Every structure is written in C-alpha cells, then in structure tokens.
Amino acid sequence: xxxxxxxxxxxxxxxxxxxxxxxxxxxxxxxxxxxxxxxxxxxxxxxxxxxxxxxxxxxxxxxxxxxxxxxxxxxxxxxxxxxxxxxxxxxxxxxxxxxxxxxxxxxxxxxxxxxxxxxxxxxxxxxxxxx
Numbered sequence: 001x002x003x004x005x006x007x008x009x010x011x012x013x014x015x016x017x018x019x020x021x022x023x024x025x026x027x028x029x030x031x032x033x034x035x036x037x038x039x040x041x042x043x044x045x046x047x048x049x050x051x052x053x054x055x056x057x058x059x060x061x062x063x064x065x066x067x068x069x070x071x072x073x074x075x076x077x078x079x080x081x082x083x084x085x086x087x088x089x090x091x092x093x094x095x096x097x098x099x100x101x102x103x104x105x106x107x108x109x110x111x112x113x114x115x116x117x118x119x120x121x122x123x124x125x126x127x128x129x130x131x
Contacts, residue, residue: 015039015107017099019062036099039107040092043076047088052077052112055091060104070105075112 015035020028046053059070074091098105 010111012111013039013042013109017105017107019102019104032099036095036107039109040095042109043088043091046109046111047076047085054110054112055087056106056108056110057091057094057098058106058108059098060106077112 015038017032017035018028043055053076055074055076057072057074061067061070072091072094074087074094076085076087076091095107
C-alpha cells in the first residue's frame, strides 16, 4: 500500500515481509514472494519514471530492535545517459537475498522531496500505507 497526501503525492510505500508461523509456512511464503515482486516492480517503475527516491531495507531479528547492520539505504537519483543503476540493482539483490533467508524485514520506498514542503517527513504513522 502507499500513503498519499491530499494532492495525491505518494509519501512512502512499505512492504512487510513476515516470518512464517508454524503451519502457515506455504501461505506466508507465497504472500512474501508476491509482496517482494510488488516492491521490485515499484522500484523499477519509479526508476523508469526518473523519480528521486530511497529504498530502505530493515531486518527484524526476533524480539530485538534492528542494529545498524540490519538497516540498508539505497539512494536513487535522476539518471542521465551513461549513468549506471547500481543502487537499484544492489537494492533488488539485497531484497532477494533477504527473502531467501526467510527472516522478517521491511522494504520502504521513500520519495525525495515533497512538492509543498521541500522534504518528506519521517513518518506519519496514521497515514502510511502498509503491505
């Protein structure tokens, strides 16, 4: 899901990749794969549109706050002819790697810059769409 302000501008998208409970392994695996495909599709779509955004990955160890090693940020800026897309490919590679590890993590797509304020607020917990 995504969160939008009144003007229709997307504030951020968040995808939750969950750890399977006993007896729900297959269902959770399928849900996680579909969420991951949606996230990758959105990353590639935003990149293709030329948007400036960040891809934040946060791993969630069992019952603990994530450490710095479990937080990754990939920044995607405007691309011009000849620029590479390593940040996009690196983010997709990490998403797929973390999915294979079967540990819970979040994928967050955060646009850079809000047309009205000049920056995106950290989090509007009541307005953020969740997947």
